[in-house]
Amino acid sequence: MNGTTGTSPLVVVGDTLLDRDLVGTAERLAPDAPVPVLDDCSEHVRPGGAALAACLAARAGRAVTLVTALGTDPASLRVRGLLEAVMTVVALPLDGELPEKTRVLAGGRPMVRLDRGTGRAAAATDTARRAVSRAAALLVADYARGTADALRDELASRARRATLVWDPHPRGGPPVPGARLVTPTGAEARRFLGHDTEGGAELRATARMAEELVVRWRAAGVAVTLGPRGALLSNGDSPLLVPAAARYDGDACGAGDCFAATAAGLLGDGALPAEAVQGAVAAATRYVAEGGPRTAVREDVPEAPADAGDERDDGVRLARRVRAAGGTVVAAGGCFDLLHAGHVSMLQQARGIGDCLIVCLNSDASVRRRKGPGRPINPLADRIRVLRALQCVDAVVAFDEDTPENLVARLRPHVWVKGGDYSVEQMPEAAQLASWGGQAVLLPYVDGRSSTLLATRAAAARRPS
Structure with a gap:
């Protein structure tokens, strides 16, 4: 957010994952099979999915409430320990084990990803419904694990009176009508509409897709994120391209969460959609420049220094x-x-x-x-x-x-x-x-x-x- 500190509280609704990175160097092959050997391996664990978006909003200085499904399995307990130090957690019951996503990286490049855990939100709770119904600014980070579905009626009702940003997933449901902003990636927008247009006409095609999604989703605006090129904002009429000030080759995992969390916070502060998208592009660019998920969340959360607000x-x-x-x-x-x-x-x-x-x-x-x-x-x-x-x-x-x-x-x-x-x-x-x-x-x-x-x-x- 270009260095600003958030003021308005934000309620994040969505599915939490446990993200794990195994980081090392790969300079030789195993003697028993032609596969790389990862040397000097270290493990980095952080909340993922909606929980990462919530952590990024909290890191920007916002008071954050995360409504998400968590259980009593080891992954859920580990994530809960990371979250409760920096935000309020409203837990829905989890059916199964919390999904885990493990990336193996060598030289900063992902080599393979391992997924486990098929847990889904079992049901809404009265506490979760109250958190949504009282929210002035909402971010729905839908990772297709049931949290948004469990609270869909409350979200649809609240969208008429509050600022709601929806970060969709192709396997999840559509955003509720009345969302202030929906933030698909370019690839997600194509999949939602069944388009496959790429190449030289991609920007024009993206503008058309954004316009079509505004109508289909009955949203006030759609911001299609374009990675290092920025984002394209449409309210169904004239599109606005917001380019990134610079490009980085760093780890972009979680940049979309950073974009959505920043946009939701700025809109909650009273920014216009164009201002919110500009701030979100700048924040996501800076997130990648600073190391991406490697620096997004620390497993050992230190006490804030006395002059942390300076x-x-x-x-x-x-x-x-x-x-x-x-x-x-x-x-x-x-x-x-x-x-x-x-x-x-x-x-x-x-x-x-x-x-x-x-x-x-x-x-x-x-x-x-x-x-x-x-x-x-x-x-x-x-x-x-x-x-x-x-x-x-x-x-x-x-x-x-x-x-x-x-x-x-x-x-x-x-x-x-x-x-x-x-x-x-x-x-x-x-x-x-x-x-x-x-x-x-x-x-x-x-x-x-x-x-x-x-x-x-x-x-x-x-x-x-």
């Missing part, structure tokens, strides 16, 4: 994660008082240099000292919100000093970017970057664009002739 630490943690993954951290600084085409061009160029872009933003007091009385025109909260809405921006961090040197020392970016009429010699951060092997660079603004010039023109336009 957005400055969000930027520092993002920089640390990208560096640890071998990526390039880019940071840019400025006041960004009246965001204009020059700013956007510079920030887009900066994002293209590396794997994340963190904007260091002058506080109101800092801008006032630099620009004089009457500035900033837009207060800090508004400037942060506008910058975070840009897909090319991964985090925004404010600083109170005249220059961002203290903040830059904490971020330790590989590249520091400035735009406009500067020279590298005028940048106090240049020597600082060089001390850890980083580089300060200048990127051009679009000619004739500046916040000061825009403010001057606006003031002149208000004067009587």
Whole structure:
């Protein structure tokens, strides 16, 4: 969500799985059969399915209630232990054992997947019905294991009064009428409609499919997710393509859950569908960049640090994660008082240099000292919100000093970017970057664009002739 912290609670309804990754290296074949041998194998366990979507929403700072089927089998007990530390769990009875999905990965690439467990939700409960009936924002993550079916009447009734996002599964039932947003993948949309169109006409075909699904499902909107290309949003009329700001070759398992959870949360916060899809594309892109499911949920959930709500630490943690993954951290600084085409061009160029872009933003007091009385025109909260809405921006961090040197020392970016009429010699951060092997660079603004010039023109336009 571009670094924002969720505010409205979210109720997630759907089927939970236990996901297990066996990770190692495969550099030799077994002597008794021509199959790879996985060396230095380690196991990583996390909640999957609807539970992963719920965990991602909770990780973004939301109060989450998960309505799902869990039993007393070992997989259910292990998942419950992971979930109850970070959210409220409302359990439906489970008929059978919780489904488990095990991936074997070598060199970061899946080699084989093993599935076991055929458990399904047995029935709804009064507690689950109350959780749904009181929800202001709902995400249904339907993995075709019966939870959505058990609560279908309550979901259909609530869709008329609440914000409901439905993440469908081809083996599951259709979304209830009135869903605010339905989020199939491109492949799922084709299977739902029986289409097989691909290739050069795929985007046009996707738009037609989304339009048809809006009508078929009686949904307010359908967002077809397109993997690293972003998503296409349709309300049955003009489609909106929301491209991803960057592409990554990382593990995309769970990216769809991240997209749906983010979109549902933003819609619950009051965002427009286009804004929610833009935020969801940015969040899913960042999820893959940061390591995907490997970093989505920790089995040992630590206590939150005392300053966990400090957005400055969000930027520092993002920089640390990208560096640890071998990526390039880019940071840019400025006041960004009246965001204009020059700013956007510079920030887009900066994002293209590396794997994340963190904007260091002058506080109101800092801008006032630099620009004089009457500035900033837009207060800090508004400037942060506008910058975070840009897909090319991964985090925004404010600083109170005249220059961002203290903040830059904490971020330790590989590249520091400035735009406009500067020279590298005028940048106090240049020597600082060089001390850890980083580089300060200048990127051009679009000619004739500046916040000061825009403010001057606006003031002149208000004067009587």
